[in-house]
Amino acid sequence: MTVRVRYAPSPTGHIHIGNARSALFNYLFARHNNGTMILRLDDTDRKRSTDEAIQSMIEDIKWLGIDWDEGYLKGGPYGPYRQTERMDIYDRYIDILLKEEKAYELYYSEEEIKEIRNEYVKQNKKFSYRYLKETETEERRRAFKENNKGLLPAVVFKVEANKEIVVNDLVRGNVKFNSSEFSDFVIRRTNGIPVYNYATVIDDALMKITHIIRAEEHLSNTPKQLFIYDALNFPHPLFAHVSLILAPDRSKLSKRHGATSVGQYRDMGYLPEALFNYLALLGWSPKDNREFFTKEELISLFTLENVNKAPAVFDINKLTWMNHHYIENLSSGEIIKRAELIGIDFSKKTKEWWVELIDVAKEHLNTLKDIEKIAAPFFEELTFESDVLDELKTYQPVELLKKFKENIASLTEWSMQNTLKTIRQTGKELKIKGRNLYYPLRLAITGSRAGLEIHEFIYFIGKEDTIKRLDKAIKELMKDA
């Protein structure tokens, strides 16, 4: 049996981190088993599934490094792969269910149902479509047709009472439900569009999906889907319900927690290989103490047995640490290429200048965006925040700055090595060393507490600018002396 898995997002914009991990697990599982990865668009929510939304979803998934063999944009033997293009197929099976009396048509509008349901809730009575159907009159049917032009009666699936149903789940074992916990449910709306729990079954069955790997939030609805499999005599697929990714406060990761989409992480300067690696390790473990894996290694190691049952908190700190590692291992040229892709501007200096800068700045970069932070002082006038100035004063650095200016001015051969030598030389002459030597120079020349090593910074801004900056700092310090 060849493995066939699918990623079936509802394209409503950028891919959510949780969905991205589902896609990732499907992808790894497919590749590990030499199976087929299918991309299907569950776009029955027409309001939200715009063309732009589909575009950014495709961009995100490709950027992350996930590709697929069959489906949207690729075609295949079981198409079309967009639910909105499969309406005739859904209708065909609706007809079968209706004919076999496994479903029924209900002549109530959505609004009417809502009202009735509210009424029932108020009276503490249990709502059921079945009762409505049993008490439905010929008169109501006639009235529905007359009053609801263009609308069809809803189609409701009949749930048989008191049947045990088990979800065969590869990560949770056999999860048992009793059908009496469920009541009849709508499978086709009055507007003719089928509902998720129905459409997904038709698609998964017809597309011969063997393993459904998806988030745990779907587990409780799986019995409903299994009822439909059974009603249509479709063989059950195997399931793998993967735990949710949680925010630091242990609730479901949502917009109020900050960045939650793949696109946002790309724009913040995270590398796809870092996100890929990090996400793979969230809820899955190779049972090994290593942390860094290439895509190929993950593919060869990935199995569903090693998927974790407990939900996992998304930790941006660890992602950032991982990202730093991946950036540091890229060549400076490659880093620039990647950074250009997210719109970082390299036009103010030559390519050579940037490569040289990034060669030494690499180890400071947590994200690609940090390049802007590190480069900013080169393009901005030197200014002093009052607290930085106060701190600088505590070193009483005027003599040091003057001496250093003198030494740097007489430096003939401009190199990183020599700027460092000049600092040491100045220190020796004044008998200052360590933090007392380097830190005031850093504060005076950059106006900032962090960044490149100070001799590197001096090298990159050049002699003239260094002297100008020293003058400015000295002037600032003398002001209220």
Add this chain to the structure above:
RNA sequence: GCCCUCGUGGUCUAGCGGUUAGGACAUCGCCCUUUCAAGGCGGCGGCAGGAGUUCGACUCUCCUCGAGGGCACCA
């Protein structure tokens, strides 16, 4: 309310009846006699609780508690 799932340090995890409970991120300290950062070394910190079963439970069973998810003409 009903149903389902889960529970190892702050976080991600290894462990599948006998371990000084291992690793990583974060945090703290030290070192790198040259700063911040990076790096190296080290420290703090954990089996949710209670009953069983067993010579012996993080590991097996039950209960409690806690967390999350589902119960839509959303997906």
